Amino acid sequence: MTTGTDRRGRVKCVVWDLDDTLWDGVLLEGDATAARPQIVAAIRALDSRGILNSIASRNEEAPALARLRELGVEELFLHPRISWQDKSESIRQIAQALNISVDSFAFVDDQAYERAEVAHALPGVIGLDPADVPAALDRPEFNPRFVTDESRRRRAMYRSQIARDDHERGFTGSNAEFLNGLGMRFTIRPASHPDLQRAEELTVRTNQLNSTGRTYSHDELARLLCDDSHLLLVADLTDRFGSYGTIGLALVERGRPHWWLRLLLMSCRVMSRGVGTILLNHVASLAAAGSAPLRADFVATGHNRIMRVTYAFAGFTVVSEDGAHSVLESDPSGIQPPPAHVDVVVERGVSAAGSAPGPVGGPQHGVDRRPVRSAGPRLGA
DSSP states (O other), rough: OOOOOHTTOOOOOEEEEEEETBSSSSSTOOOOOOBBBHHHHHHHHHHTTTTEEEOOOOOOOHHHHHHHHHHHHHHHGOOOEESSSSSHHHHHHHHHHHHGGGEEEEEEOOOHHHHHHHHHTTSSSSEOOOOGGGHTTTTTOOOOOOOOEEEEEEEEHHHHHHHHHHHHHHOHHHHHHHHHTTOOEEEEEEEEEGHHHHHHHHHHHOOTTSOOOOOOOHHHHHHTOTTTTTEEEEEEEEEEEETEEEEEEEEEEEEESEEEEEEEEEGGGGGTOOOOHHHHHHHHHHHHHHOOEEEEEEOOOOSSSHHHHHHHTTTTTEEEETEEEEEEOGGGGGGGOOOEEEEEOOTTOOTTSSOOOSSSSTTTTTTTTEEEESSSSSTTT
């Protein structure tokens, strides 16, 4: 049975109809199409919570976008689909463009037929009549437990991603040349208490690149942060277009004879940037510096096969399997340097002992805000 806790914050994007939904009247029939203040206020409220908004409307694209600009709301919507295709197909395309599951969508339309069409094609999407929107804002699905600074900047980060995508589509060189030109910087740092809300959010929101599918609450993470036997690391990524935000999390139990990587996750937003193994190889290098074999839990969830591939690519092999749960172990000789197109910065405090007694694993490993250049095996060699 799905509980309120399971549902909390499930909606990541709300897709809106236009005619008689966002505005009164039908645009192509020459109606005045005044915006509905209550709907615009709801869209802004969702945006402030880090919930994205888009459009699926049967309309002519140019006049509809022009009207949105006139109303001062065009910037609130990402990847709008304004055409004569089925609304379910528009939602599929929006989900693909945003790289999030359709099961995390809600759809608002005044037409019962349109809501029924989407419900039939995409049963995981929550359908709402515009009149139901004010009450829906109080439902747990539309209320993440925490609203972080990163949540409030989510739309801006997606806008940066659109600029990256536009640049990539117009780029005529190789993929390696494109990545080299982004100026990416990957920062690994020990988590602090202000990071814990975002860390919990990552465990809830990340599916494809989550090693176990387990979620951790803020209170659980706070206890682990104060436990000397555990190391909690977060990773941030920036490039010349802006910040991707905090995109990675690793929870390590420093035991004997093994260290255990209890959770590794990366945001799917950086899947195409070639940074998927950086945090994993960093943890492996820390374990090697601590003279401990590194083992990792992997639990197949039906969504995270790519994470299993990531472990294999980083040289992890299977030690044991029990149903969906596998125990993997790192080969220290297979620890890889970061890719050449990324500068890796390891903040002071990220060491085998959990503090910063000095360099670990190479001449620049563990220093404060100094890049570990990716041209050589300095990260965990």
